[in-house]
Amino acid sequence: MPVTPDQQAEIDALRGEPKQTLRAVSEGMEAHLYKAAPVLDHGFVRVIDYMGDDAAICQAARVSYGKGTKSVSNDAGLIRYLMRHWHSTPFEMCEVKFHVKLPVFVARQWIRHRTANVNEYSARYSILDREFYIPRAEDLAAQSTVNNQGRGEALTGEEAARVLEYLKGDAARCYDHYEEMISDEGQQGLARELARMNLPANIYTQWYWKVDLHNLFHFLRLRADAHAQYEIRVYAEAICDMVKDWVPAAYGAFEDYRMGGANLSGRQLECIRKMLKGEEVTQESSGMSKGEWREFMGVIEG
Ligand SMILES: Cc1cc2nc3c(=O)[nH]c(=O)nc-3n(C[C@H](O)[C@H](O)[C@H](O)COP(=O)(O)OP(=O)(O)OC[C@H]3O[C@@H](n4cnc5c(N)ncnc54)[C@H](O)[C@@H]3O)c2cc1C
Secondary structure (H helix, E strand, O other): OOOOHHHHHHHHHHHOOOOOOOOOOOHHHHOOOOOOEEEOOOEEEEEEEEEOOHHHHHHHHHOOOOOOOOOHHHHHHHHHHHHHOOOOHHHHHOEEEEEEEEEHHHHHHHOOOOOOEEEEOOOOOOOOOOOEOOOOHHHOEEEOOOOOOOEEEEOOHHHHHHHHHHHHHHHHHHHHHHHHHHOOOOOOOOOHHHHHHHOOOOEEEEEEEEEEHHHHHHHHHHHOOOOOOHHHHHHHHHHHHHHHHHOHHHHHHHHHHHHOOOOOOHHHHHHHHHHHOOOOOOHHHHOOOHHHHHHHHHHHHO
16 A cells, blocks of 8 residues: 555645645646655655746746746747757756655665755664565566566466565565564564665665756656666656646656657768668668667667
8 A cells, every 4th residue: 555544644634734825836736746646566656845837947047037028838938948958957946855655676776866865764763664566467577688677578377476476475574584683572672774684675665855857857768768667667657747747848848859859979860861862871881880770770760
């Protein structure tokens, strides 16, 4: 269960007490505020706070005194211009703070994004819950044969059942030992900071994660991408749904130029120019490696 009934009651109480403010408010983000969007079997993402909206990006770009005189369509045009030309600082004027509950192995990938502020649940101080990520049957896949860093076909039959049993059984046994070791009934009880080393990487942790919109887009570009591991991608996708409602114009520009766009090298552009002139270009004549050629064809053929 992503949130307990008590936690849900706290969220409802927060949402039941709206406060008046003079600050910029994004109606789209207000609809998400505090709510937990479930991710994986026990995880979630929820927005705790945010600052700024599409207009704030334009205000910063124009260094204006108020809302300015420009229309919404002008704002959207300016935002697209900023995104297209990598003029990133106006996007840094917007910030967002999330509360995320995620498996430890996902957290290890996530924490590599250094341009954010993090505070994690302390397993030195608190006892971790008995909550482990157990993949759905369709997400239990074999090692990919074409990509060393990925998965291929779903496991089937007896192998799938055995793997699932291992995952569940190992997690349960490790947690039983964890509980036994920290218990002070009839024994001294091992310190929590030591007992936790027995827990597998699919146990859930939690953190508050605050980031500005520019660096959030960088995170989403990498982690909502098809090459990202499924278990972090689903978090990035849940965040995309929130950002889309928070700053629709900025998200639209991001979707178009970053998620939907592609970077081309000088060599690749030269190939496209030759192709447009009707010249034959092959992998051998292009000067690209087989892998780069495959990626290039993937970009231009869609
Ligand atoms: C598909 C995929 C596979 C990956 N595989 C591996 C792997 O096998 N092994 C592994 O170790 N990692 C791996 N990573 C992690 C990856 O190398 C990055 O660490 C991670 O994506 C964070 O990116 P970042 O540094 O750009 O982000 P951030 O840390 O948020 O930084 C954002 C930008 O700020 C700048 N910046 C931040 N800190 C510094 C600094 N100290 N010095 C200079 N510039 C800085 C850089 O321009 C950087 O791009 C993988 C990531 C992805 C998406």
